[in-house]
Amino acid sequence: AAIARGHNFSAGPGALPTEVLEEVRDELLSFRDAGASVMEISHRSPQYTDVHEGAKAKMKSLLGIGDGWHVLFLQSGASMQFHQVPLNFLKPGQTADYIDTGNWSAKAVKEAQIVARDRGATVHVAASSAGADYTFIPSEAETSRSPEAAYLHFTSNNTIFGTEFGAEPLADCPLVCDASSDFLGRPIDTSRYGLIYAGAQKNIGPAGVTAVLVTDEFLQTRMEGLPTLLDYGTHAAKLFHTPPVFAIYIVDKVMDWITANGGLEGMKARNAAKAATLYGAIDASDFYRGTAREDSRSLMNVTFRLPSEDLEATFVSESKAHGLLALKGYRTVGGVRASLYNAVSPEAVDALVGFMRDFEASNG
Ligand code: PLP
Numbered sequence: 001a002a003i004a005r006g007h008n009f010s011a012g013p014g015a016l017p018t019e020v021l022e023e024v025r026d027e028l029l030s031f032r033d034a035g036a037s038v039m040e041i042s043h044r045s046p047q048y049t050d051v052h053e054g055a056k057a058k059m060k061s062l063l064g065i066g067d068g069w070h071v072l073f074l075q076s077g078a079s080m081q082f083h084q085v086p087l088n089f090l091k092p093g094q095t096a097d098y099i100d101t102g103n104w105s106a107k108a109v110k111e112a113q114i115v116a117r118d119r120g121a122t123v124h125v126a127a128s129s130a131g132a133d134y135t136f137i138p139s140e141a142e143t144s145r146s147p148e149a150a151y152l153h154f155t156s157n158n159t160i161f162g163t164e165f166g167a168e169p170l171a172d173c174p175l176v177c178d179a180s181s182d183f184l185g186r187p188i189d190t191s192r193y194g195l196i197y198a199g200a201q202k203n204i205g206p207a208g209v210t211a212v213l214v215t216d217e218f219l220q221t222r223m224e225g226l227p228t229l230l231d232y233g234t235h236a237a238k239l240f241h242t243p244p245v246f247a248i249y250i251v252d253k254v255m256d257w258i259t260a261n262g263g264l265e266g267m268k269a270r271n272a273a274k275a276a277t278l279y280g281a282i283d284a285s286d287f288y289r290g291t292a293r294e295d296s297r298s299l300m301n302v303t304f305r306l307p308s309e310d311l312e313a314t315f316v317s318e319s320k321a322h323g324l325l326a327l328k329g330y331r332t333v334g335g336v337r338a339s340l341y342n343a344v345s346p347e348a349v350d351a352l353v354g355f356m357r358d359f360e361a362s363n364g
């Protein structure tokens with residue numbers, strides 16, 4: 001029997017394509033000819049190796065990157081990357097630049113400062129929108145880059161505040177990007193990056209795996225003598241230990257789904273159209289008010305307010321009764337947040353906009 005699925009606007013873990021979950025269901029008890037689930041076979045078996053290498057190759061192909069890049073599937077979330085990046089790439093005496101555009105950027109800064117303090121290195125906050133409640137992405141003119149930074153770290157999409165970089169920031173050094181909430185949601189200029197990381201659970205899979213993409217050139221500049229598991233080189237050299245096989249297996253299927261739906265250009269068109277529909281509805285009404293500055297609006301997380309917190313609470317509970325899930329804003333900022341990750345369909349956004357009109361008509 002068909003099980004009803006709501007329109008899922010969750011910020012994370014976020015929506016997965018229904019087609020992917022159907023395939024997972026069909027293969028759950030026995031994967032290909034293994035006679036066991038993919039969770040129950042060796043991570044060195046031919047069946048799993050095919051999945052693991054396939055997921056890496058498909059991700060590279062979507063991004064148009066080649067042998068100069070390593071794809072690593074690590075654990076401990078994007079939060080571990082806040083620490084692992086400076087641990088590997090911020091050497092004694094060096095400076096790393098950070099652009100602070102939200103809670104997650106600020107956490108990345110804090111972890112880098114821990115590493116820098118131990119080593120006599122410097123973390124330079126090159127720009128911050130903290131003073132304006134993180135409602136915008138700083139311009140180049142508002143950014144003060146260090147002359148010889150080891151890297152510049154930025155958060156391409158700010159999940160909580162609904163802002164997103166329109167293009168990569170300028171820098172003479174490699175970019176390091178926390179792309180957790182917009183990874184593979186649009187094409188990027190990969191030539192600008194040394195390292196990109198993303199917790200899978202927003203745009204590319206379930207929680208439990210973090211994709212880390214690093215160029216070999218940047219990798220070679222890392223510190224020596226790091227703890228084995230925290231050294232990116234360990235994972236680039238070989239499959240060192242048991243990876244989160246089930247999560248990677250689903251990521252592999254999501255790569256196929258993205259490819260079948262037009263690749264990154266297809267995702268960009270789909271995501272831009274969904275965001276335009278929702279921002280259009282917000283801008284057409286005095287009842288709803290977007291919180292991000294217009295030039296900084298995210299395609300992935302759309303944040304808005306209603307005239308009162310009471311109305312926001314009613315909106316969230318009534319929307320749920322209409323099958324529109326997880327619209328409550330982040331706990332520290334309140335309001336409403338609709339996350340429009342790749343898997344969220346245009347129909348889901350149409351349903352949300354229809355609900356918003358009706359809600360305004362009865363409460364405005
Ligand atoms: N970075 C961004 C942009 C996020 O949205 C999140 C969300 O949870 C994180 C980092 C933290 O990720 P994790 O929970 O995988 O550590």
